Amino acid sequence: VAHETAKRxxxxxxxxxxxxxxxARAGITxxxxxxxxxxxxxxxxxxxRGQRNVGVVNIYVLAEALGCRASDLxx
Amino acid sequence: VAHETAKRxxxxxxxxxxxxxxxARAGITxxxxxxxxxxxxxxxxxxxRGQRNVGVVNIYVLAEALGCRASDLxx
Numbered sequence: 598v599a600h601e602t603a604k605r606x607x608x609x610x611x612x613x614x615x616x617x618x619x620x621a622r623a624g625i626t627x628x629x630x631x632x633x634x635x636x637x638x639x640x641x642x643x644x645x646r647g648q649r650n651v652g653v654v655n656i657y658v659l660a661e662a663l664g665c666r667a668s669d670l671x672x
Numbered sequence: 673v674a675h676e677t678a679k680r681x682x683x684x685x686x687x688x689x690x691x692x693x694x695x696a697r698a699g700i701t702x703x704x705x706x707x708x709x710x711x712x713x714x715x716x717x718x719x720x721r722g723q724r725n726v727g728v729v730n731i732y733v734l735a736e737a738l739g740c741r742a743s744d745l746x747x
Contacts, residue, residue: 605729612728650727653687654680656746668743671731 610647615670617645619663633662685722690745692720694738708737 620630627645631638635658643649651659653667660667695705702720706713710733718724726734728742735742 608729608732650729652725652727653731653746654683654725656728657683667746671728671742671746 606647609650612651612670613645613647613649615672616641616659616663619660619665619670620645622665623663625663630659630662634658681722684725686747687726687745688720688722688724690747691716691734691738694735694740694745695720697740698738700738705734705737709733 620627623630625633627641628638630636631641634641634655636655640649644651656670657667660670663670695702698705700708702716703713705711706716709716709730711730715724719726731745732742735745738745
């Protein structure tokens with residue numbers, strides 16, 4: 598359904614923006630976040646652009662690497 | 673790595689327990705949550721047992737069906 602697709606994209610972009618903001622607060626680059634989280638740099642780049650439906654495990658991994666709580670990334 | 677597998681399982685079980693607790697607070701069955709969230713009953717059952725690495729989109733869908741915030745499910 599078009600409406601549901603738009604909502605899905607909106608949710609993913611909100612999540613990506615939260616990661617980007619938390620990364621800015623932490624003062625680190627995408628490359629550094631990727632290294633700390635054990636992810637590929639292009640994966641971090643695409644999730645910040647809302648192009649990845651990141652799983653709960655990786656939400657926790659990202660939060661740990663960013664020095665924030667997982668719940669902070671879902672606001 | 674065994675240590676990382678254990679941590680992953682722990683994270684997923686914590687998430688599943690949060691959903692179960694939020695569902696108890698909402699006073700609804702797994703069947704009802706599945707219906708509200710547009711998910712299969714067996715998927716809800718398995719995610720509450722920590723057997724699914726639920727994506728960020730479905731975390732928001734679950735929270736909406738449970739009448740809570742997505743961040744409440746990642747504590």
